[in-house]
Amino acid sequence: MSIAHIIAEETQYSNVKLPLSKLKTALTHIERLMAEHYEWLALVFSTNAHATKFFADMARAEREHERLVELGFRLAGERLDLTVCVDVLDLRDTFAEVSRFRSITPRPTLKEALDFSRDLEKHAAEEHLGTALASVDPSLSDLIQRLGSDDLHHAKALRTFGEHHRPEAHIALSVN
Numbered sequence: 195m196s197i198a199h200i201i202a203e204e205t206q207y208s209n210v211k212l213p214l215s216k217l218k219t220a221l222t223h224i225e226r227l228m229a230e231h232y233e234w235l236a237l238v239f240s241t242n243a244h245a246t247k248f249f250a251d252m253a254r255a256e257r258e259h260e261r262l263v264e265l266g267f268r269l270a271g272e273r274l275d276l277t278v279c280v281d282v283l284d285l286r287d288t289f290a291e292v293s294r295f296r297s298i299t300p301r302p303t304l305k306e307a308l309d310f311s312r313d314l315e316k317h318a319a320e321e322h323l324g325t326a327l328a329s330v331d332p333s334l335s336d337l338i339q340r341l342g343s344d345d346l347h348h349a350k351a352l353r354t355f356g357e358h359h360r361p362e363a364h365i366a367l368s369v370n
C-alpha cells in the first residue's frame with residue numbers, strides 16, 4: 195500500500211494538518227514498511243548467516259515499533275480528532291524510496307543494502323513528528339521521539355555491522 199492510499203487528498207502538499215487518526219495509519223505503515231524491508235533483506239542475503247540474523251533482528255525491532263505506535267495512539271483516545279502539521283511528502287518519499295530500492299537489478303550488494311538502510315533510518319520521520327506532536331499530545335510525542343532515537347541506534351548498528359563484516363564476500367540471492 196502506498197502513502198497516497200492512506201492520505202490521498204493531502205499528498206500534493208508538503209506540510210498539511212492531519213488528524214492523529216490518519217497520522218497513526220501513516221506511522222503504522224511506515225514501521226511495517228521498515229519491518230518488511232529488513233525481512234526482505236534477510237531473504238536476499240540468506241546465504242550469509244550473520245546478515246540474515248542481523249536483518250531479522252532489525253525487522254523484529256520494527257515490528258515492535260509498529261506495535262508501540264498502535265498502542266500509543268490507542269491510549270490517545272478521543273484526542274485522535276486533534277490535528278498535527280506533518281510533512282506528507284517526506285512520508286511519501288520514504289515509501290517511494292523503499293519500493294525503488296527493491297526493484298533495482300541486479301540485487302544490491304550487502305554494502306549497498308546497509309548504506310541504503312542507514313539513510314532510511316537517519317531520515318525517518320519520527321524525530322520531526324515527535325516535535326510536532328509535543329503541543330498536541332505530550333505522551334504520544336515522547337513515544338514517537340523514543341522511536342526516533344531507536345532509528346538512530348539502528349543507523350549506528352547498520353554502520354557497525356558493515357565495519358565488522360566483509361560485504362563483498364557474500365552474494366545476494368535473487369528473490370522477490
Ligand SMILES: [Fe+2]
Nearest residue numbers: 225228256259
Ligand atoms: Fe521504526
